[in-house]
Amino acid sequence: MTRYVIIGAGAVGASLAAQLYEAGIDQLLVGRGPGIGIIRDRGLTYVRHGVARLVPVSAAAGHGEMALTAEDVLVFATKTQDVETASREWAWRPVAFPDHLGVAGDLPVLTLQNGLAADRIVARRFARVLGGSLMTPARHLEPGRVESGAAGPVGVVTLGPVIGVDDALRDRVAGDLRRAGYSVQTTDDVARWQRAKLLSSVRFGLEVLSGDRDVIADVADHLVTEARQVFAAAELPVADSATERTVDLSGYRRDPAAGFEPGGRSTWQSFRRGAPSEVDYLNGEVALLGRLHGVATPYNEALQRVLGVAGLRREPPGAHDVGEVLALVGQADTTDAGARPAALSHWCVSRNVRERGTVVVLAGRGETPAVYERFGKRLAADAYHVIAVETDPVAGKNWATNTTEVDATVAGLLADPDLVAPVVLVGSDTGVFCARRIADAHPRRVDAIILAGVPAEAAVEVPGGRGAEIAARSACRNHQRVLSVEARTGLFATPVPGLVGAPVDGHGHADLPVLAIHGADDTLSPLARALERYADLGATEVDVVREGRHDILNDITHRSVAATIVLFLERLRSGADLPAIVEVVAPHVTTGILA
Numbered sequence: 001m002t003r004y005v006i007i008g009a010g011a012v013g014a015s016l017a018a019q020l021y022e023a024g025i026d027q028l029l030v031g032r033g034p035g036i037g038i039i040r041d042r043g044l045t046y047v048r049h050g051v052a053r054l055v056p057v058s059a060a061a062g063h064g065e066m067a068l069t070a071e072d073v074l075v076f077a078t079k080t081q082d083v084e085t086a087s088r089e090w091a092w093r094p095v096a097f098p099d100h101l102g103v104a105g106d107l108p109v110l111t112l113q114n115g116l117a118a119d120r121i122v123a124r125r126f127a128r129v130l131g132g133s134l135m136t137p138a139r140h141l142e143p144g145r146v147e148s149g150a151a152g153p154v155g156v157v158t159l160g161p162v163i164g165v166d167d168a169l170r171d172r173v174a175g176d177l178r179r180a181g182y183s184v185q186t187t188d189d190v191a192r193w194q195r196a197k198l199l200s201s202v203r204f205g206l207e208v209l210s211g212d213r214d215v216i217a218d219v220a221d222h223l224v225t226e227a228r229q230v231f232a233a234a235e236l237p238v239a240d241s242a243t244e245r246t247v248d249l250s251g252y253r254r255d256p257a258a259g260f261e262p263g264g265r266s267t268w269q270s271f272r273r274g275a276p277s278e279v280d281y282l283n284g285e286v287a288l289l290g291r292l293h294g295v296a297t298p299y300n301e302a303l304q305r306v307l308g309v310a311g312l313r314r315e316p317p318g319a320h321d322v323g324e325v326l327a328l329v330g331q332a333d334t335t336d337a338g339a340r341p342a343a344l345s346h347w348c349v350s351r352n353v354r355e356r357g358t359v360v361v362l363a364g365r366g367e368t369p370a371v372y373e374r375f376g377k378r379l380a381a382d383a384y385h386v387i388a389v390e391t392d393p394v395a396g397k398n399w400a401t402n403t404t405e406v407d408a409t410v411a412g413l414l415a416d417p418d419l420v421a422p423v424v425l426v427g428s429d430t431g432v433f434c435a436r437r438i439a440d441a442h443p444r445r446v447d448a449i450i451l452a453g454v455p456a457e458a459a460v461e462v463p464g465g466r467g468a469e470i471a472a473r474s475a476c477r478n479h480q481r482v483l484s485v486e487a488r489t490g491l492f493a494t495p496v497p498g499l500v501g502a503p504v505d506g507h508g509h510a511d512l513p514v515l516a517i518h519g520a521d522d523t524l525s526p527l528a529r530a531l532e533r534y535a536d537l538g539a540t541e542v543d544v545v546r547e548g549r550h551d552i553l554n555d556i557t558h559r560s561v562a563a564t565i566v567l568f569l570e571r572l573r574s575g576a577d578l579p580a581i582v583e584v585v586a587p588h589v590t591t592g593i594l595a
């Protein structure tokens with residue numbers, strides 16, 4: 001009978017021990033310090049669904065209090081920085097096999113660390129290594145007590161062989177974890193999934209810093225972009241969790257009863273307890289790959305440095321500001337335009353306000369994300385997290401040839417397990433084609449689409465130069481000033497053929513609610529043809545704005561348009577069939593045109 005010897009009694013190890021115990025699976029939790037003594041003598045205080053209970057897991061304060069058997073599977077549940085010490089201490093412990101006396105290095109091992117280093121460290125001493133990538137909202141802040149914030153499955157594990165593991169062992173471990181309440185997916189290449197997890201983990205250290213939430217969100221995007229760049233340079237493939245998941249994660253979510261708010265993940269917990277953190281194996285991993293492959297990683301290096309100094313001094317969360325990271329980045333040589341991270345901007349919901357959903361804006365031709373600052377702030381005030389993505393240019397490409405970079409950026413955003421649903425893509429100008437294409441590629445991660453100002457196919461010449469083109473885009477003087485700084489002009493003279501990389505006739509599109517909004521007086525994309533294009537793009541509702549111009553999200557009627565979008569989002573929260581919230585009951589009111 002298999003026994004799981006779990007080395008490390010923190011959030012991951014202790015919650016795993018509790019889940020195995022309650023599933024009737026033999027386990028032994030091994031740790032050190034006062035916490036393991038409490039667990040051994042009194043039981044583990046395990047909190048799920050907001051309810052604390054004592055779980056009498058088997059526990060030992062180190063290898064001196066137990067003996068290994070031939071049926072054991074070792075589970076390394078320490079932080080990555082402790083794996084070297086743990087593997088060295090355990091590998092040569094004696095094990096009595098039926099026909100010979102062996103050592104623990106002969107036993108199978110499961111790793112569950114963040115980062116990419118643990119498997120290689122363990123494989124130096126152990127010949128049978130099963131790698132894991134784990135997502136679980138668990139906290140360990142007090143000795144002998146662990147809290148889970150999961151409502152459905154307690155966690156999501158992706159398992160795959162690293163070395164010396166056959167399918168039978170992999171499937172046996174996977175089956176036991178499923179019985180213990182985990183959602184498990186098996187793979188032949190677990191390293192791809194560990195890299196995908198690292199794209200999320202590189203942001204963990206930002207929770208330790210204070211500062212403006214929008215600035216922190218922007219730094220987070222740079223951290224992820226640098227990680228993607230080093231993976232590309234090293235030719236290391238990354239799993240796309242939005243499309244490659246074979247297990248249903250619809251039930252994996254945070255439990256409101258647990259009182260968990262987003263954040264407070266492993267790095268923050270380490271700083272909260274005054275313990276060493278894993279930053280050197282998260283942001284430091286990106287920095288290492290960057291140095292090996294000639295890719296600049298100023299944001300990851302800066303965050304690693306700030307947190308490294310803070311950890312050495314045992315400073316608590318909040319002792320340092322995100323501005324220190326930006327100051328270090330400003331000192332670095334980042335003049336290589338080819339390594340410039342893709343531009344994104346965030347407008348976050350105010351502190352202590354629960355997010356109601358996520359809106360990802362795909363910008364139009366020649367626009368930076370800053371073009372949508374007013375729009376983003378207005379929706380954020382209604383508790384929707386807004387992210388604007390630049391689609392033209394990235395690395396010198398235009399919107400029609402830049403699909404790979406844009407799709408990869410948005411896929412990374414959609415793969416974030418903390419993204420609050422409903423998730424809605426908003427495309428403006430040529431961004432409507434990006435939104436439709438990406439939604440079709442990720443129908444399980446996108447809940448609806450909003451299309452605004454679909455462009456005309458033909459080239460449009462605007463007499464009068466730059467000023468006349470900006471005026472044709474918006475009647476709002478404030479927005480005209482924004483466009484003069486944050487957008488390139490002259491791009492409307494290029495034809496826009498249609499949706500790149502997906503059908504244009506409405507067949508084959510993902511079945512999602514699609515709201516289209518267009519200006520009645522849009523001279524850059526006349527209404528009559530625009531309505532046909534919206535039909536091709538699968539629009540289920542079209543709202544026409546009286547006297548509206550091309551930049552309909554930022555025109556003179558921007559308040560009414562934002563209100564229309566918020567109402568659409570609120571209806572979407574009630575169901576994909578968009579049940580009505582506000583109904584006109586006066587029989588003489590028949591107009592469908594917004595004022």
